[in-house]
Amino acid sequence: MLEYEAFEEKTINRQEIFKGKIIEVALDEVALPMGGTSYRELVFHPGGVGVLAITPENKIVLVKQFRKPLERVILEIPAGKIETHEGRSPMETGARELEEETGYQAETLEHLTSMYLSPGFANELLHLYHAKNLKKVENPLAQDDDEVLEVYELTLSEAKEKIQTQEICDAKTIYAILYWETLFLRERN
Amino acid sequence: MLEYEAFEEKTINRQEIFKGKIIEVALDEVALPMGGTSYRELVFHPGGVGVLAITPENKIVLVKQFRKPLERVILEIPAGKIETHEGRSPMETGARELEEETGYQAETLEHLTSMYLSPGFANELLHLYHAKNLKKVENPLAQDDDEVLEVYELTLSEAKEKIQTQEICDAKTIYAILYWETLFLRERN
Numbered sequence: 001m002l003e004y005e006a007f008e009e010k011t012i013n014r015q016e017i018f019k020g021k022i023i024e025v026a027l028d029e030v031a032l033p034m035g036g037t038s039y040r041e042l043v044f045h046p047g048g049v050g051v052l053a054i055t056p057e058n059k060i061v062l063v064k065q066f067r068k069p070l071e072r073v074i075l076e077i078p079a080g081k082i083e084t085h086e087g088r089s090p091m092e093t094g095a096r097e098l099e100e101e102t103g104y105q106a107e108t109l110e111h112l113t114s115m116y117l118s119p120g121f122a123n124e125l126l127h128l129y130h131a132k133n134l135k136k137v138e139n140p141l142a143q144d145d146d147e148v149l150e151v152y153e154l155t156l157s158e159a160k161e162k163i164q165t166q167e168i169c170d171a172k173t174i175y176a177i178l179y180w181e182t183l184f185l186r187e188r189n
Numbered sequence: 190m191l192e193y194e195a196f197e198e199k200t201i202n203r204q205e206i207f208k209g210k211i212i213e214v215a216l217d218e219v220a221l222p223m224g225g226t227s228y229r230e231l232v233f234h235p236g237g238v239g240v241l242a243i244t245p246e247n248k249i250v251l252v253k254q255f256r257k258p259l260e261r262v263i264l265e266i267p268a269g270k271i272e273t274h275e276g277r278s279p280m281e282t283g284a285r286e287l288e289e290e291t292g293y294q295a296e297t298l299e300h301l302t303s304m305y306l307s308p309g310f311a312n313e314l315l316h317l318y319h320a321k322n323l324k325k326v327e328n329p330l331a332q333d334d335d336e337v338l339e340v341y342e343l344t345l346s347e348a349k350e351k352i353q354t355q356e357i358c359d360a361k362t363i364y365a366i367l368y369w370e371t372l373f374l375r376e377r378n
Contacts (some may be wrong), residue, residue: 066196
């Protein structure tokens with residue numbers, strides 16, 4: 001087993017390229033552990049939260065929204081960025097996004113997993129929660145004012161069909177649906 | 190159900206921020222469907238491939254490598270970027286990365302799913318394959334010259350433990366392991 005030093009790429013120089021509202025971009029020149037140097041293109045992101053929310057009718061709650069990088073609308077689990085400056089925990093962010101985007105509140109949010117989405121160039125960490133015992137809220141929190149969303153509730157087989165047709169096509173949602181499916185599989189064992 | 194026009198964000202102006210070897214970064218000013226404008230920070234990426242490879246001993250093949258955005262080593266399934274200019278299909282890229290990184294060749298690569306890792310700001314699409322009937326190659330393709338890798342083979346329960354300890358912590362690998370687990374669950378049904 002190699003020691004950590006055999007892997008580490010030390011930064012020789014960092015060029016700051018962009019400081020946006022959401023991401024920051026940098027170009028690092030690094031010293032390679034086997035000698036020599038290379039460049040690493042880096043994106044820093046505050047991280048996000050996604051919520052697997054299943055209704056009492058055993059349907060998954062999804063939101064349809066336009067995603068500019070893809071130039072199309074897709075169906076995703078409720079999700080949002082962590083707003084570091086607002087001091088909310090990932091779980092509080094999850095509860096808030098669920099209510100804002102879908103009008104549901106959950107009795108509990110169980111942490112399922114946290115995953116780096118694209119560790120080759122980005123440090124974005126996505127925390128995934130399972131919202132339990134949903135109920136509709138009379139006066140939910142308002143949505144963000146630059147988002148248009150439409151809420152859908154699908155059965156497991158409907159959701160799997162939407163993966164086939166690629167209306168569902170993002171990692172957190174595909175993972176959440178596979179996780180939901182394992183709950184059925186485990187029940188039957 | 191809302192029409193597409195109710196969601197679409199038309200680009201008014203695009204500012205090109207960075208053209209790297211791997212990613213390109215842009216800042217779009219967009220016209221919002223409900224009126225008004227906003228900005229979208231965008232990262233364009235050629236996409237990648239990941240390979241769930243299970244040995245005849247029923248172990249998953251993983252590679253340990255340093256990831257600069259995280260400043261640490263993690264364990265991942267074999268993976269790589271799509272090199273568009275080299276004209277290789279995603280499946281060919283998967284076969285090649287598997288051999289280069291682990292020394293294994295597969296009889297077949299079955300497509301499992303393709304997922305956008307971070308559709309809020311990036312268009313990166315990851316194609317996931319299941320490599321079947323692995324065999325060790327006598328003289329495998331050489332690794333990329335700026336990567337230090339170490340290969341591990343883990344049982345399902347060892348892999349799940351590495352998720353708990355966060356040595357395994359990226360979306361494609363966590364998804365691949367959950368998928369592998371469903372194969373066991375389905376067998377038992």
